[in-house]
Amino acid sequence: MTDPEFFNGIIKVLFVCVIITAAYIITTKNLISLVRAYALQSLALVLIALSLYWYEGAGILLAIAGITLIFKVIVIPYFISNVQEKIRIKRDIEFHFLSPTSSLLISLALMLLVYITLSRIVGINAVTGSAESPFFFGAVIGISLLLMGMMVTFSRKKAITKVLGYLSMENGVLLFGLFVTELPFIIEFLIIIDLVILILLTTILTVGIDSTLEEYHNRLHRFYLWEEQEESP
Amino acid sequence: MILLLYALCAVLALVLIAVSRTHRQLNSIAVGLGLFFCAITGYILLYIPVPVETFTVGSGYFFIDHLGLFEVLIVAVIFVLAAIYARGYVENLLASRELETGSLKIFYATWCLLELVIVLAFYSDNLALFWILAEMTTIMSAMLVAILSAKENIDAALKYIFVASVAMLIAFVGLIFLFEIARSTLGTGTLNWTILMQHASAFPPGMLIAAFTLIFIGFAAKSGIFPFHTWLPEAHAKAPSAVSAVLSGVLLNVGIYGIIRVFAIVHQTPAFTSITPLILLFGIFSIAIAAFSMLPEKNLKKLIAFSSIENMGILLVGLAIATPLAIFWVIFHVMAHSFTKASLFLSAGILHRQYRSHLSADAPDDIRDVFRFQPLAAWGLIIGGLAIIGMPPFMVFFSKFFILFSLGSVSPLVLALVLVIIFIATAALGYFVITAFTRTTPPGEPVDLVPYQTPISMKVPIVILLALILVLGILFPAAGSSFIDHIVTELMFS
Numbered sequence: 235m236t237d238p239e240f241f242n243g244i245i246k247v248l249f250v251c252v253i254i255t256a257a258y259i260i261t262t263k264n265l266i267s268l269v270r271a272y273a274l275q276s277l278a279l280v281l282i283a284l285s286l287y288w289y290e291g292a293g294i295l296l297a298i299a300g301i302t303l304i305f306k307v308i309v310i311p312y313f314i315s316n317v318q319e320k321i322r323i324k325r326d327i328e329f330h331f332l333s334p335t336s337s338l339l340i341s342l343a344l345m346l347l348v349y350i351t352l353s354r355i356v357g358i359n360a361v362t363g364s365a366e367s368p369f370f371f372g373a374v375i376g377i378s379l380l381l382m383g384m385m386v387t388f389s390r391k392k393a394i395t396k397v398l399g400y401l402s403m404e405n406g407v408l409l410f411g412l413f414v415t416e417l418p419f420i421i422e423f424l425i426i427i428d429l430v431i432l433i434l435l436t437t438i439l440t441v442g443i444d445s446t447l448e449e450y451h452n453r454l455h456r457f458y459l460w461e462e463q464e465e466s467p
Numbered sequence: 468m469i470l471l472l473y474a475l476c477a478v479l480a481l482v483l484i485a486v487s488r489t490h491r492q493l494n495s496i497a498v499g500l501g502l503f504f505c506a507i508t509g510y511i512l513l514y515i516p517v518p519v520e521t522f523t524v525g526s527g528y529f530f531i532d533h534l535g536l537f538e539v540l541i542v543a544v545i546f547v548l549a550a551i552y553a554r555g556y557v558e559n560l561l562a563s564r565e566l567e568t569g570s571l572k573i574f575y576a577t578w579c580l581l582e583l584v585i586v587l588a589f590y591s592d593n594l595a596l597f598w599i600l601a602e603m604t605t606i607m608s609a610m611l612v613a614i615l616s617a618k619e620n621i622d623a624a625l626k627y628i629f630v631a632s633v634a635m636l637i638a639f640v641g642l643i644f645l646f647e648i649a650r651s652t653l654g655t656g657t658l659n660w661t662i663l664m665q666h667a668s669a670f671p672p673g674m675l676i677a678a679f680t681l682i683f684i685g686f687a688a689k690s691g692i693f694p695f696h697t698w699l700p701e702a703h704a705k706a707p708s709a710v711s712a713v714l715s716g717v718l719l720n721v722g723i724y725g726i727i728r729v730f731a732i733v734h735q736t737p738a739f740t741s742i743t744p745l746i747l748l749f750g751i752f753s754i755a756i757a758a759f760s761m762l763p764e765k766n767l768k769k770l771i772a773f774s775s776i777e778n779m780g781i782l783l784v785g786l787a788i789a790t791p792l793a794i795f796w797v798i799f800h801v802m803a804h805s806f807t808k809a810s811l812f813l814s815a816g817i818l819h820r821q822y823r824s825h826l827s828a829d830a831p832d833d834i835r836d837v838f839r840f841q842p843l844a845a846w847g848l849i850i851g852g853l854a855i856i857g858m859p860p861f862m863v864f865f866s867k868f869f870i871l872f873s874l875g876s877v878s879p880l881v882l883a884l885v886l887v888i889i890f891i892a893t894a895a896l897g898y899f900v901i902t903a904f905t906r907t908t909p910p911g912e913p914v915d916l917v918p919y920q921t922p923i924s925m926k927v928p929i930v931i932l933l934a935l936i937l938v939l940g941i942l943f944p945a946a947g948s949s950f951i952d953h954i955v956t957e958l959m960f961s
Contacts, residue, residue: 355673355674355677377640380636380637380640384633387629387633393625396625396629400629400632400633400636403633403636404636407636407639407640407643410640410643411643414643414644414647415643415646415647415650415656416656417595417643417646417656418595421593421595421596421599421658424596424599425599425639428599428602428603428606431603431606432602432606432628432632435606435609435610435628436625436628436629439613439621439624439625439628440625
C-alpha cells in the first residue's frame with residue numbers, strides 16, 4: 235500500500251502547489267484572487283495531511299485534515315470574501331517597501347537561507363533523517379511559507395491583505411508541524427479556534443480601517459455585528 | 468478543582484453582564500469578579516500547599532506553583548483597582564461620547580474574559596496551552612484598545628495584533644522544536660513544563676538554543692522588548708487609562724513569564740551560556756531605546772509606556788545574570804513594576820481627562836495649573852514617578868538596586884553603561900514632570916479650562932496603589948521573601 239516512491243511524488247507535487255500559491259499571494263494585486271489562492275493553499279495542506287495519513291497511518295492527521303478543510307478552506311475564506319464584497323475593496327495596489335518582483339526574489343533567497351540553516355541544525359542532531367527526505371523539505375517549505383507570509387504582513391498597506399499574510403504564516407506553521415512532529419490534537423484544535431477568533435476580530439477592525447470612519451458604524455450595523463442598545467447610564 | 472471556581476465566577480459574571488442594564492451594574496460586576504478572584508487566590512495562598520496539580524486533563528495541562536500564584540496575585544489586585552477606577556473613567560468616556568453606549572457590554576464582557584484568560588495562562592503547565600492563552604490575551608486586550616470609537620484606536624489595536632501575533636507564530640515554531648527535542652530524548656513528545664524541567668539536563672544544547680531563540684522572539688514581542696516594542700507605546704497610550712494600567716501592569720508580565728519559564732529550562736543545560744549574552748543584549752537595547760524615545764516625548768501616557776519598555780529591559784538584564792539573587796529580585800521587580808506602573812497610568816488618566824486635546828489623540832497634552840485643577844493626580848504622578856525611577860524606600864528601588872548590584876559583579880563596564888542609560892530615562896521623566904507641572908497661567912489672566920470633577924472612585928485606587936508600593940517597600944513581609952525564595956527554588960536557579 236505505502237509505496238515511498240509514489241508518496242514522494244505526490245508530496246512533491248503538493249509542495250509545488252503550496253509554493254505557487256505563496257508566490258501568487260506575494261505578488262497579486264487582486265484581493266478576490268488573493269483569498270482564492272489562500273483557500274487553494276489550505277486545500278493543498280489538507281491533501282498533504284491526507285497523504286501523510288496514508289503513509290504513516292496516524293489518526294490525528296485525519297483529524298487535522300478535517301478541521302483544516304472546514305475552517306481554512308471553507309469558513310475563513312468565505313467570511314473574508316463576504317466582508318470584502320461588502321466593503322467593496324477590490325484591489326490592493328499599495329506595496330510598502332517591496333515591489334512584487336523584488337519580493338519574489340527575496341523569498342527565493344529566504345528559502346535558500348532556510349534550507350541551509352535547517353540542514354545545519356538537522357545535520358548536527360540528525361533528528362529528521364537525511365536531508366533528501368520529504369520530511370526535511372516539508373520543514374523547509376513550512377518555515378519559508380512562514381517568512382513569506384511575514385513579508386506580506388509587513389509590506390502591504392491594506393489591513394485585509396495583512397490578515398491574509400498572517401493566515402499564510404499560520405499555514406506555514408501547520409506545514410512545519412506536520413512534517414517535524416505530531417502535536418497533541420487538542421493543541422492543534424485550540425490553535426484553530428484561536429485563529430478563527432483572531433481573524434474575526436481583525437477583519438471587523440479592518441472594516442473600520444480600510445474605509446472611512448463615518449461609514450464604519452453604519453457598516454457594522456448593516457452586518458449586524460454591532461448591537462444598538464438604549465440604556466440609561 | 469480550584470481552577471473551575473475561577474472559570475465559574477467568570478461565567479457567572481458574563482451571564483450577569485448579559486442581563487444587567489446600567490453602567491453602574493456592569494461596573495459592579497467587574498469589581499465583584501476581581502474581588503472574587505482575589506478571594507480565591509488568597510484562599511489558595513493561605514490554605515492550599517503549592518505546587519498543586521489540579522484539574523488534570525490527560526497529561527496535566529494546568530498546575531499551580533509559586534510563580535503562577537505570585538503572578539495571579541498581582542493580576543487580581545490590579546484588576547480590582549482598575550475596575551474601581553473604570554467606574555468613574557468610563558462614565559466620563561460615555562459622557563464625552565468617546566465610548567458608545569452600545570459597546571459598554573462588550574467592554575465589560577471582554578474585561579472579565581481577559582481576567583479569566585490571564586489567570587488560566589499563569590496556571591497552565593503545558594507550554595503550548597500557555598501560548599494559546601497568551602494569544603487570547605492579545606486578542607482580548609486589543610479589543611479593549613479598539614473599543615473607543617476613534618480611528619487611531621483601531622489603528623493601534625491592529626498594529627498590536629499584527630506585531631504580537633506574527634511574533635507569537637514564530638514562538639510556536641520554537642515550541643514545535645522544543646516538542647521534538649523532548650520526543651527525541653524522552654521517547655514521548657511533551658510540552659509539559661514540569662516534565663521538561665525534570666529532564667532538561669539531557670536535552671541537546673544546539674537544538675535548545677534554536678528553540679529558545681524562536682520562543683524568545685514571540686514572548687519578547689508580547690512584553691514589548693526591542694525591536695518588537697513598536698506596538699507598545701501606541702496601544703498603551705490610546706487605550707482607556709483603566710485598560711492601560713492592565714496592559715502595562717499585567718499583560719507585559721505574560722510575556723516575561725513565558726521567557727522566565729523557558730529560560731529556566733535552558734538554564735539547566737550548557738546551552739545557557741550562549742543564551743545569556745542574547746538576553747542581556749536585548750535587555751540593554753530595550754532600556755536604551757526606551758530612554759532615548761522618552762527624551763523628546765510630549766505625551767504623558769506615551770512617556771509612561773516607554774518607561775514600561777525600560778523596565779522590561781531591566782527584567783531581562785536581571786534574568787541574564789541568572790544568579791539566585793538576581794532572579795529573586797527579578798521576580799520582585801515584576802511585582803514592583805506592575806503596581807507602580809498601574810498607579811502611574813491611573814494618575815495619568817485623570818490628567819488625560821482634564822487636559823486631553825480634542826483635536827487628535829496624538830497631540831501633546833497641554834498641561835497647565837496642575838496643582839490647582841488636579842492636585843491628587845499631580846502628586847500621584849510625582850510620587851509614582853519617584854517610585855518608578857527607583858527612589859528609596861519604594862519597592863522598585865530595592866529590585867533595581869540589587870539587579871544592578873548583581874550586574875556589577877558580572878561586568879562593571881556593562882553596569883556603567885546601563886546606569887548611564889537609566890539616568891537618561893530618569894532625566895526624561897523628571898524633565899517632563901518639571902516642565903509640565905510648573906506651567907501656570909499668570910494671575911489675572913482668564914483660565915479657559917473647566918475643572919474635571921474627579922470622582923472618588925478614580926482617586927481611591929491611586930492612593931491604595933501608592934500606599935502599597937510604599938508599605939511593601941519599607942516592610943516587605945518575611946513570608947513574602949520566603950515565598951519568592953520558593954519560586955527561585957522551583958525554577959531551579961538555586
